[in-house]
Structures are given as C-alpha cells and as structure tokens.
Amino acid sequence: MLRLDNVTKVYKVGAFGGKTLTAVDRVSFDVRPGEVVSLIGESGSGKSTLGRMILGLVPASGGSITFEGTPVKPGKAYYRNVQGVFQDPFSTFNPVFKADRVFAMIREAYFPGVADADWTARLRTALQDVRLDPDQVLGKFPHQLSGGQLQRLLIARALLLDIRLLVADEITSMLDASTRIDVLNVLADLKERGLGVLYITHDLSLGHYLAERTVVLRHGEVVETGVTEAVFTRPLHPYTRQLLAAVPRMHAPWEDAEPVETCLYHKHGATGRLYAAAEDHLVACARLGDCPKES
Amino acid sequence: MSLRVTDLRVHYKTLKGDVRALDGVSFDVGDGEILGLAGESGCGKTTLGKSLIRMDGRMRHVGGKVELDGEELPIGDDRRMNPFRFHKVSLVPQYSMSAMNPTRKIGRMVGELLRSRGVALDQATLESRLDLVGLPREVLQRYPIELSGGMKQRMVMVISTLLDPSLLIADEITSALDVSTQKSVATALAGFRESGVVKSMVFITHDLSLTYQIADTIMVMYAGKLAEKAPAKTMVEAPRHPYTKLLIDSLPEVGVRHTERRLAGIAGSPPSLLDPPAGCRFRDRCPLAFDRCAQEPPPVEVEPGHVVACWKADA
Ligand SMILES: Nc1ncnc2c1ncn2[C@@H]1O[C@H](COP(=O)(O)OP(=O)(O)OP(=O)(O)O)[C@@H](O)[C@H]1O
Ligand code: SF4
Ligand SMILES: [Mg+2]
Numbered sequence: 001m002l003r004l005d006n007v008t009k010v011y012k013v014g015a016f017g018g019k020t021l022t023a024v025d026r027v028s029f030d031v032r033p034g035e036v037v038s039l040i041g042e043s044g045s046g047k048s049t050l051g052r053m054i055l056g057l058v059p060a061s062g063g064s065i066t067f068e069g070t071p072v073k074p075g076k077a078y079y080r081n082v083q084g085v086f087q088d089p090f091s092t093f094n095p096v097f098k099a100d101r102v103f104a105m106i107r108e109a110y111f112p113g114v115a116d117a118d119w120t121a122r123l124r125t126a127l128q129d130v131r132l133d134p135d136q137v138l139g140k141f142p143h144q145l146s147g148g149q150l151q152r153l154l155i156a157r158a159l160l161l162d163i164r165l166l167v168a169d170e171i172t173s174m175l176d177a178s179t180r181i182d183v184l185n186v187l188a189d190l191k192e193r194g195l196g197v198l199y200i201t202h203d204l205s206l207g208h209y210l211a212e213r214t215v216v217l218r219h220g221e222v223v224e225t226g227v228t229e230a231v232f233t234r235p236l237h238p239y240t241r242q243l244l245a246a247v248p249r250m251h252a253p254w255e256d257a258e259p260v261e262t263c264l265y266h267k268h269g270a271t272g273r274l275y276a277a278a279e280d281h282l283v284a285c286a287r288l289g290d291c292p293k294e295s
Numbered sequence: 296m297s298l299r300v301t302d303l304r305v306h307y308k309t310l311k312g313d314v315r316a317l318d319g320v321s322f323d324v325g326d327g328e329i330l331g332l333a334g335e336s337g338c339g340k341t342t343l344g345k346s347l348i349r350m351d352g353r354m355r356h357v358g359g360k361v362e363l364d365g366e367e368l369p370i371g372d373d374r375r376m377n378p379f380r381f382h383k384v385s386l387v388p389q390y391s392m393s394a395m396n397p398t399r400k401i402g403r404m405v406g407e408l409l410r411s412r413g414v415a416l417d418q419a420t421l422e423s424r425l426d427l428v429g430l431p432r433e434v435l436q437r438y439p440i441e442l443s444g445g446m447k448q449r450m451v452m453v454i455s456t457l458l459d460p461s462l463l464i465a466d467e468i469t470s471a472l473d474v475s476t477q478k479s480v481a482t483a484l485a486g487f488r489e490s491g492v493v494k495s496m497v498f499i500t501h502d503l504s505l506t507y508q509i510a511d512t513i514m515v516m517y518a519g520k521l522a523e524k525a526p527a528k529t530m531v532e533a534p535r536h537p538y539t540k541l542l543i544d545s546l547p548e549v550g551v552r553h554t555e556r557r558l559a560g561i562a563g564s565p566p567s568l569l570d571p572p573a574g575c576r577f578r579d580r581c582p583l584a585f586d587r588c589a590q591e592p593p594p595v596e597v598e599p600g601h602v603v604a605c606w607k608a609d610a
Contacts, residue, residue, distance in 0.1 A: 042473035043444070146564060147336075176335040176501060178545045182560040188553045202473055209547035209558070232549065246478040248504040249548055250531040254478065 001196050002031040002054065002082075002165055006063035009049050009220075023049045025220040026063065029213075031165065031196040036187060038199045038207035038228070040243070041217035047200045050217075051169045054198065055084045067165065080110065083158035087170040089150035093142040099150065100138050102157050110161060126156040130186045148179030155186060166190060169200040184210055204247050208232050213280075216240050221271050226281030236283040237270075297364060297495040298324040298347075298462055304358035305346045314568045316342040318519040319359065321594070322602075324462070324495045324512075329488055331510030331527065332499045335542075337565060338516040340499045341389055344464045346370055347497070348379075348386045364461055364494075381412055385460040387451050389467040389499075395439040395447065402435030405454055414458060424453045427490060428483040445476035449483055456492050463493040467500055477505070485509045504546060507531050512600070515539050518565045518576040521594055525601040535603045538577050575605070583607045 009024040024046040031037045041047040052058045054065055056074030065072045067082060086092070093099055103123055107114065114122070127134045130152040137149055145153070151171055158166055168187060172180040187197055188210060201207050207214055208228060215225040216239065224237040235241045241260045248254070270285035277283050301321050307314040316339045324330045332340050345351065347361060347370065356371030363383055369375040396404055406416045425432055428449040439447060448468055456463060465484060469477040487493050500506055506513055507527050514524040515538065523536040534540050541561045551558065563580040566572055574589040575581070581588070587606045594604040 042475070148560075177503070177542060178335065178560040180560070181545045181547065181558045184547070185553065185557065185559075188557075204474065205547050205549045205551075208549050209551055209553050228552075243474055244549065246474040247549055248474075248478070248481075248502065248508045250504045250507050250543070250546070254482070254508050 001033050003066045004028055007060050008062035010061040023220050027222055029215050031198050033196050034191055034194045036191050036197040036199055036211045037213045038211035039215045040207050045217045046220035047217055048169055051167050051200050054167055080161050082165045083163045084167040085154045085171050089147055095142050099140055099142045106160055126159045130156045148175050151183055165196045167198045223284045230281040236277050296323050297326045299362040302359035306355050306357050307353045312569055316519050320521050326494055329496045329510045331506030331513040333503050333506050334516035339519045344466045344499055348384050381458050383460055384462045385455040387455050387465045387468050397439055427486055445472055445480055448480050461494045464497045481509050519568050523603045535608045536605045537581050537583050
C-alpha cells in the first residue's frame, strides 16, 4: 500500500545554505493494509521528517514514496486516503472555537453535499469508533477536553474521510499512562478494519505492544527492521540492544541488566546496507554472525 | 528523618474559587532516601514540589507543616524561605532545560548565580560534580544552546546541587528525553545521593517504571491526596490501592503485545479540584467502590512502611 524506496532527505544548513545535513538516508520499507508498522528512533533520528514526507508536507530529496503504486502528490485526493495525527493535540485546535469545528471543516472541504442527518450519523459512528461518547465531547471547547480525548477526536476526523493509511507521529507521548493505552487500543482497532498505520515513536514498549513490524532508525538510517517479535526478542544490531536495555522496566532493575556488547569495528555498530538475518528480519551488518565482539 | 510533611494543604486562588491541589498530604523521607512521586497529570505532584521550595503567586499555604532536618520550613513566607533555597533545599524544575540564560557561557553563568547567593565559586567542587554526572569540563566554555537536552538537564542538576542541599526535588526531569539519555540522567541523579552530595531526594515523574529504577520508596497521589506509599518493590509487586493496581495494569511493558493481552486504561477522569466530591476521590472510577467509600478513607499503615488510603486495602 505504502512503499518507501531509498528515501533520502537532505537539508541545507548554515548561513548561506553552504552545508548539508542528511536527515533521512536511503530508507526503504512498506506499510501493508491491516498492519501497524512502528518507526522507532531517538530525537533527531529523522522519524518525523519521514512522516512529513509521507504526508507530502516536505518533498523528498531522493528515492520514491508511492501509495498504491502512485507517487505521493499532496492534494485532496491523496488526503482522502492518507492522514496524519501529531504529537501535540492542543496545537491543532483553535482555543476560541469549539473542538468539533474540526469536523465542520472536513465537511465543508470534502462532503459539502451530505445532508445534516446523514452527516450527524457518520460523525457519531466515527466518534464511537474511537471510543468517545458523542454526547460528552461534542459542543465542548478544547480546554474542556483531555489530551487523550482531543487526540481521539483527530483520529475520528481522519476516519470520516474513510482513510486507508494513518500516520501517527508521537501521538501518545503527551498522554498519561491510562489515556495512552486507550489511544493505542484505538489504533489497534483501526488495523482490524484493514487500515495501515505508521506509528512513529521513541517509546519501544508502545511500539512493541502495537506493531506487526518495526523499523529502527538511527541518524536517518535504518539499522534494523523486521517482524516486531524478531526485532524485540532477537535484536541483532548493537544499537537496538542498547535502546532495549535502556527502557525502564518494572521487575527488572537496570543494575541487574547484562552489559550490551559493543561492536569492535564501529563505535555504535554498522550502518549502510541491510542484510537479511532471517526471513523478514534485516540488519545493517553483514558480519554480525561472526563478529568478534568486544565486551 | 530528613523531610517530614504533615497534613499539607496548598490551594491555588482562582476567579472561580480555590483549587485544592494539595488537600492534606502527610509523609516522611528518611536520610539517604529517594522518594519517587507518581500519579496522573494534575494530581498535584508539581504543586507539592514547588510548595517545598517556592510557591508561585497564586499558591496559598492553607494548612499543615513541613520540617526539614528537624527545622520548620516557612513555606508560606517567600522572604523567610530565601536562606533555605539552594542551601538546604533545591529544585530541578519541570521544563528546566529552557531556563538557562542563553546569552552567557555556562561557566560564567554559574559564577554569577553563586555570587547572587553570596557564595564564592569553588572550581574544584564544580569540576568534580561535572565528572560525577559525566559532563566534560569544557561545557563551561559553551553556551546553553550548544548542549543537547540531556547535557542541559545534567548541567541544571549540577548547578542546583552545588551547595550540597539536604533535599533535592527533581520534577519530570527526564520526560522529554530519549530512553538512553533518560537512563544516564536518572542514573546520574541517583549518583548525587550515593556520593552524599544530597541527603534525600523527591523524584517526580508520571512514569512508574522509571521511578521503580531509582527510588527506594514510591508515593502515588490521586487528586490532591496520597493514595498509596510503599517501598518501590512492594509498590510494583503487591500494590493495595485499586488506583495503583489499575495504573500498573495500564502500562505496556516491553514484552506485552495487544494481540496477546489487551491492556485497558482507567475509565473516567479525576474529579475537579475546585469542588472535589466528599468521600474517596477515586470513587466514581473505582471498580471496588461500596457504600462506605462515601466517607473519606484515612491513610493507614497496613504493614511497616506501606501506607494505603482505601477502605478495601486489605482486599
Ligand atoms: N496556576 C494555577 N492555577 C490554578 N490551578 C492550578 C494552577 N497550577 C496547577 N493548578 C491545578 O492544580 C492541580 C495540580 O496541578 P499540578 O501541576 O501540581 O499537577 P501535576 O501532578 O504536576 O501534573 P503533571 O503530571 O501534568 O505535571 C491541577 O488540578 C491543576 O489544574
Ligand atoms: S476507598 Fe472505596 S472507592 Fe476509594 S479506592 Fe478504596 S474501594 Fe475504591
Ligand atoms: Mg507536574
């Protein structure tokens, strides 16, 4: 459904644009219908840049991004199929207007011909799909709703368009534990309905909870990718292992953790070409198997 | 006992009335103890932290008292609190990373700050503290903007503890950081206690799994009150308060997949603190609520060091 092939983004930086910064470096992966792919990376890894390129908000410098075989072209036709939801729900809503104005705007832009009763019915269904009680959230101002409710309103807005792919960029990072799990479950429901979801996060446990497949990004490059189970239970790249070891877990104090083996050849592990370590498990080092690791 | 808080009540004055953000909270922190303070957004964690050091303009100390090393802190009196700040109690605030003056090199800023407190800069101490948190000494020649988030956070930690305060309060200092940076900052923080720079610490975060990593004791608050307080291990292995149990159940630890075990959030939301309901504040979200919960459950020590405010604590 969504295919990224060697996608690259180079920004010009410095006073006269004299220097360049490669934010995303030859990234390739697919998102299929009914599948959540989590894109995991630390700050500055290029994960949001990737999300914005997929949404057509910034152009790619190289490679191709296609949706159903056609290159991404921002515009009404594309946004009927593909929508994004971002980290800070409060910034998407104008505090002077009621929160449900975001729905009226969708209606004006995409469904001017739909009759009131029909629209109301669609709206109520979309809200119920994200587990919101329409009577509780409609007619409220943004400050009267919680972050989790606002985040779900935005997902409901995307559902009204009958989208097929949702790009969710750090949408749970500002939420409380209990609200966060509600939003994650909503994303899991979307996938049951056949939608594809690209879930961008720096939180490994959330990615693990939700995703079929995982892409681990470092400095704009994919270092490991594959079936979530494989990446989390048999992480191969030293960077993936380091990330996993740093996740705070209950019942597993940090001081009891085994030290992560570092790579003898590269300070943080290899980058560059991806090699198949198993079916659907790729890693950025051809020699991991026989690497004389330093510990 | 390093810190003793007794029936502390702090309200925010607003046009609509008093927001009862801290409504009778009592607890102790022992010498050498790290207390982790957890609970969902708005439960009063920051209010508690600020109350111990500097109230903002709308906060009012309406009851209870705070003692540090046996001496009562005049928390309601901004001027009388001054000699205690930095010297006895210090705060690394939520969002402190942006608080550094951007136009000064860090070394110079530290010197100015200490002078404003009437203390001379001891270069050797400063350098040993940088070592302690793993910052290179040359950061002193740099501007705040040149530091990464994790480095800034460590720098603020160094500055706040230069005068060896007895109590350090750290409010959500790692929530904006990536996992690996979060781990190194949290570990550096615990290092202040290990090396005796500070005697005790209140570590505020909404992330229970992180608190578990560095705290000796965890206190969970709900809607301006203490819900449960216990040794860290007890809190995650044998919580007694229904709120703590549900909170822990809603955490997706690495290893949990929604296809195998679908976690659930806690339905509903906390009550407004403008006019909080009588009785247990968790009542309308609590699956165990019964008649008696219309009366407020007092905090009870169910076993040594384990305090629970719930009528069903023994269930
Ligand atoms: N300046 C203020 N005026 C009025 N009410 C306030 C003010 N600051 C905080 N409150 C209220 O006091 C209560 C406690 O807020 P506090 O900031 O202490 O929560 P918190 O536990 O630190 O939350 P978070 O996890 O979001 O940081 C909340 O109900 C909040 O809305
Ligand atoms: S006192 Fe009652 S309502 Fe409150 S937590 Fe206990 S059982 Fe639930
Ligand atoms: Mg706070």
